[in-house]
Amino acid sequence: QVQLVESGGGLVKPGGSLRLSCAASGFTFSDYYMSWIRQAPGKGLEWVSYISSSGSTIYYADSVKGRFTISRDNAKNSLYLQMNSLRAEDTAVYYCARGSPDYWGQGTLVTVSS
């Protein structure tokens, strides 16, 4: 069965960095584009970034452009999100999601606070 497992969240100070990972299994990872989507506490869903199946096409929401970097390693069935210059407003649960999306991970919480 399809599984997406995020890791790497935690507490970080404003201006700090964090790298999220998403381990995929149960499907051919290299066949699918992937996204990161976040949800601030008590708020709705916000798309963060997209990466094509090969990794050659990447897009970001304006709110994270220039600070976040999405990448993938198809040999390791893994998706990543490098987050730099973190702000309090980046505090959220971060989900990795497959395709349209049809499957989501359980999420990892990122808290940006001094």
Add this chain to the structure above:
Amino acid sequence: EVVLTQSPATLSLSPGERATLSCRASQSVSSYLAWYQQKPGQAPRLLIYDASNRATGIPARFSGSGSGTDFTLTISSLEPEDFAVYYCQQRSNWPPSITFGQGTRLEIK
């Protein structure tokens, strides 16, 4: 950028009743519209894709309709486990992006 507006923000109904949730797009999204259910502490679950197709394992009481700018999610007879937040979502192929509505909270009356 397409903006999705969901209504109502909150819907209070009793088990067994019919629920009708609306999603309006600021411009046509053809049929690329999906619906998700989210319960507290859980990831969203795909219910409907391409406006009217039920995802794998989704009960028949859930149905979607619409095209262009107006879409509806209908739950024919509410079960206790259906009380949750529902989001509509559209995807843009170019440039690639995903947009969500602000959500409708379906609560027990």
